[in-house]
Amino acid sequence: MSESNTSQDIASLYRFMAQCMQYPDSEWMNDDFFNVFYNLLGTFGAITEGKEIRNALEHSSDFIEDLQIEYTRLFINGVPHVVAPPFASVYMDKSIQGSFALRTLSFYREKGFTMEDNADLPDHLVHELEFLSLLAEEEDFTGEEEFLSKLFRPWYKQFCPRVAEETRHPYYRMVVTLIDSFTKEEEEDGFQLNEA
Amino acid sequence: MAFNLTRRKFLQTASLAAATIPLSKVVSAETGVAKASLEPKGTMGDTTVVGGLCEMCFWRCQLVGKVRDGQLMKLEGNPKSIDNGSAICARGNAGVKLLYDVDRLKYPLKNVGKRGEPVWKRISWKEALDECGSKLKAVVDQHGPQGICVFPHGASAKYPMHFFERTVGTHNVSEASFFQCRGIRDSAYVNTIGKAPGEMVDMSNTKVIFLVGSHLGENIHVSHIKSYMKGLQGGAKLVVADPRYSAAAAKSDIWVQIKPGTDTAYLLAIMNYLVKNNKYDKEFVAKHTSGFDKFSTAISEWTLDKAAKECDIPAAQIKEVAELLAANAPNVAIHPGRHVSWYGNDFQRERSLACLTALLGAYYVKGGWVPPKNPAKLGKTSWAPQEHGNEHNLNFLKDKKVYAFNPPGTPTELIRDCAISGKPYPIKGCVVWGQNPMQTIPNQEKMKQVFNAMDFVMCVDVMPTDVTMWADILLPESSYLERHDEIKTGVGKVKATDKEPTQFIAPRMPLVEAMFERKDQVYITNEIAKRMGHEKEIPVQTLEELVDKTLASANISLASVKAEGGIHLQPGFSPYGVPEDFMVQLFNEEIAAAGHPGAPTYKAVEEVPAGYARLLYGRTPVHTFNRSQNNVWLNHEMSTNPVWLNNEVAAKLGLKEGDTVGFINSEGVKSRTTTTVKVTPGIRKDAVYMYHGYGSANPLLTAGVGQGVDDQSLITKIAIDPETGCHGMRNNFVKLTKDGKALDIPA
Missing domain, CATH: 3.40.228.10 (Dimethylsulfoxide Reductase, domain 2)
Structure with a gap:
């Protein structure tokens, strides 16, 4: 496998993971999507998990609505609490749009990227994965590694277990685990929590 | 879970290439992060944005925002202000934390569970507005405009309130600022x-x-x-x-x-x-x-x-x-x-x-009651007033007012009784806008009955509150820091030595852009109006236009005020001197004719029953009722509301400072939560006191839920002021409970 191909593969994986974390909608969350998803899980030996998800979807009268409700509960506003807001600042600054979000945006800018007008906050999980995908496309592996270690992993490793433990749907357990695996090095670096 | 790869192992997977080939076919072409077209600028540095108008309470202090890269870092009083000056209070400072509260409403939500036990699903604005418009229209078509009741509060609620009151034509509007x-x-x-x-x-x-x-x-x-x-x-x-x-x-x-x-x-x-x-x-x-x-x-x-x-x-x-x-x-x-x-x-x-x-002759004199000479009244831009008669006005019985001296709107209890009984007509649609009737109106069980009687309930707010749990559709509103709005006018002195006052006009301007999919009241109301068949009556297309039209009556504009530092100043006039035609009706014949005492008269209230204390409540300097209970800074300053208990009473009850207690009222209603005791000689023996606005029941409020005791939950006995129809909320009596046992308050 050439380096260029690898970088494209990495970019594709990041983009796919970003897509997985978009709000569920039948526009994109269709049979094609799930076929690709199950195939990917199979590649990584997660066949049982794939079956579990397939089973949950097949036994639902409206699986899109199930996933929308679960997405809302996990990431937007949920009862009893929103489980895991998908923003870095929430974990690092205990606030939306904390200084960690600014640092994230600064990093994007240093690398020559910017936020689109209709984008969510810069430290939203989806955008961070998109950004990582773009870095991979540019074969900026140093940048990718720096971003992962300084700005992504410190919060994601708090976010991921919250979702994995609290979710009522195997799809989200799998997606956050997939992202975790793909962004995790063997040794996590320590990172100081900003004071709220 | 068996799945336990690391990145390195991930990339070493032999068939990775095969797996990734189809990935690109199922992802969206668009990303939120994109290559910048220009050279990256790096950070833009801090800027001071003028034109803020606080709404952590309703006094509307003038603000500036320190903004870095679109992020509000700090709020300060506008140095140009001749009202609050450069000072703002603890709540004003903490507006930053409201803006960025994790629990804030972000997208339209649909309740696919039950009212009161919601299961939320994010939906699009189109779907949300279609549902609100069609459901409210169905209520009007079936029951008439009077079939809708509205509970509005705050600056943003004025425009929608006028729509429902003036254009749709319901009298059933009750503002907490008036009736409670x-x-x-x-x-x-x-x-x-x-x-x-x-x-x-x-x-x-x-x-x-x-x-x-x-x-x-x-x-x-x-x-x-x-x-x-x-x-x-x-x-x-x-x-x-x-x-x-x-x-x-x-x-x-x-x-x-x-x-x-x-x-x-x-x-x-x-x-x-x-x-x-x-x-x-x-x-x-x-x-x-x-x-x-x-x-x-x-x-x-x-x-x-x-x-x-x-x-x-x-x-x-x-x-x-x-x-x-x-x-x-x-x-x-x-x-x-x-x-x-x-x-x-x-x-x-x-x-x-x-x-x-x-x-005491204390009108219009130094040190007395003196209305300042404010700028000439600004033109009112809103939905055009229309006459709807009093046939369906619940405050009229055979052309005679039930409560002759009610403030604007319909007394809350008349609306609630009608909604619950269906008499004299059904009320089946409810719009709650910025108000939290569960914690502002006494007798929560009755409020629940009102919501359960509805065909449709919509709420608009910036935060989840105890009432938003009862919505079918919940819409996220941009906060006071993210929108144009309300214009504050008043007078002050530029220099303390000035002989004459100066007038000021301060329209609200956004300090930062609204995040997520939050929308302002003009957008939401207009879109609902279109769906209810009132498109032609829409008075303005945007909130900015509404404010600008209003300012035009003073020959100024948002742009000109912004250039002036967010506050327009103009010469004022001395407020002193009694107007020739100023009259005080010591005895009011009209009040007497309506069957009430024409001269001020004392009517005794119910005595405290044996074993109970009167429940009194009030405000804390760091909270604005339940509105701020989830604000993490303010919650940190005062997260709970200890109950003030007279020291001699405490001694007899065997309670000491810091003991945990609950409450039961004279109607058998128990508090959902507990609080601590503040033992003090600074309260009468026949009363207990606590700060209002605690003990939220909404679990969406991460910081505020269950903190302290909700005094409103204990205010179940309803007193009505006979002249105005407004509520009286201090005629409820409580015992403290400790370890599940009610303690009789000694006489």
Whole structure:
């Protein structure tokens, strides 16, 4: 496998993971999507998990609505609490749009990227994965590694277990685990929590 | 889970390439992060954005925002302000945390569960608006416009309220600011002096500040408190009537530890003393009042001794206060209060305050009640008023008003009774906009019945609250920091030495852009209006246009005010001097004709039953009721509301400072949560006190849920002020509970 191909593969994986974390909608969350998803899980030996998800979807009268409700509960506003807001600042600054979000945006800018007008906050999980995908496309592996270690992993490793433990749907357990695996090095670096 | 790869192993997977090939086919082509077209600029540095108008409470202090890269870092008072100046209060500072509260509403939500036990699903604005429009239209088509009731509150609720009231045509609108707060005051003064009084007492120039229940210092409005402090610094005497040793009582020269509910008797005795002893302002009374003879006769029974007995205070102290007021008249500030819906006898108390001011000649004089000469009234841009008759006005029975002196809107209890009973007609649609009726209106179970009687409930708010749990559709609104809005006008002095005041006009401008999918009231209302068939009547297309049209009546614009630093200043005029036609109706024939006492009259309230204490509540300086309970900074400052308990009572009950207690009221309603005891001699033995706005039941409020006790949950007995139809909320009685056991309060 050439380096260029690898970088494209990495970019594709990041983009796919970003897509997985978009709000569920039948526009994109269709049979094609799930076929690709199950195939990917199979590649990584997660066949049982794939079956579990397939089973949950097949036994639902409206699986899109199930996933929308679960997405809302996990990431937007949920009862009893929103489980895991998908923003870095929430974990690092205990606030939306904390200084960690600014640092994230600064990093994007240093690398020559910017936020689109209709984008969510810069430290939203989806955008961070998109950004990582773009870095991979540019074969900026140093940048990718720096971003992962300084700005992504410190919060994601708090976010991921919250979702994995609290979710009522195997799809989200799998997606956050997939992202975790793909962004995790063997040794996590320590990172100081900003004071709220 | 068996799945336990690391990145390195991930990438070493042999068939990775095969797996990734189809990935690109199922992902969206668009990303939120994109290559910048220009050279990266790096950080833009801090900028100061002008035009902020605070709404952590409703005083509307003028703000600037320190903004970095679109992120609000800090709020400060606008240095150009001649109102609050550069100062803002703790709540004002904490607006940053409201803006970025993790729990804030972000997207339209649909409740796919039950009302009260919601299961939320994010939906698109189109779907949300389609549902709101079609459901509300269906209610109107089936039941008429009166089938919709509206509970609005705050600046953003005005535009939608006008839509439903004027354009759709329902009378069933109830604002908490009127019916559970200051409406009684405004109506009483309108029917005494012809004007709502605001809090327009010239405290900075007064010789005596006279407060009945107002706990300034715990209730903070910055320019008002500045005026109060300036008055005290200038040597003004302070008289505070309050059953509790409030922050104001702590600064007082005379603390009148009055029995709750008897304030009117106290005021009548002061007035009777002034009249009987010729210590009132005869010239003012002759020139500017009517009905003096009937008035003085009506109050003549209120001797010092009689009032002393009724109010449980020394007669000598009533006399001392009356003498102090007379000696310093007319430069005395008789404060009209703000939240006055206490006992269901409040209209008469407010009339008494207005009449006392007249006896002292304390209108339009230095240190008295002085309405500032504000900028000429700005034009009102909103939905055009239309006549809808009173056929479906619940406050009219056969062309006669049920509550003759109600503030604008329909008394809440009339709406609730109609909604629950379906009589005289069904109310099936409910719009809640910025109000939290679960924590502002007494008797929560009744409120739940109202929601359960509806075909459709929609709520618009910035935060989840106890009422949003009852919505079918919940819409996220942009906050006061993210939108244009409300215009504050007033007067102040640019320099302390200025002889004449300066007028100011300060429209609200956004300090940052709204995040997520939050929308403002004009957008939401217009879109619903279109779906209800009222597109042609839409008065403005955007909120910005609404504000600009309003400013045009003063020959200014948002752009010009922004260029002026967010506040427009213009020359003002001295507020002093009684207008020739100013009249005070000491005896009001119209009130008498409506079957109520024409002269201020005391009506005793229910005595505290044996074993109970009267539940009193009030404000804390760092919260604005339940609105701020989830704010992490404010929650950190005061996360709970300890109950004030008299030290002798505590000793008899075996309770000590910090003990955890719950409550049960005289109707058997228990508090959902507990709080701690504050043991103090600064509260009467027959009352307990707590700060209002705690103990939210909504688990969406990560910081605020279940913190302290929700006093409103214990206010189940409903008292109605007979003249205005407003609620009285201090006629509820509680026992403390400890370890599940109710403790009898000793007499």
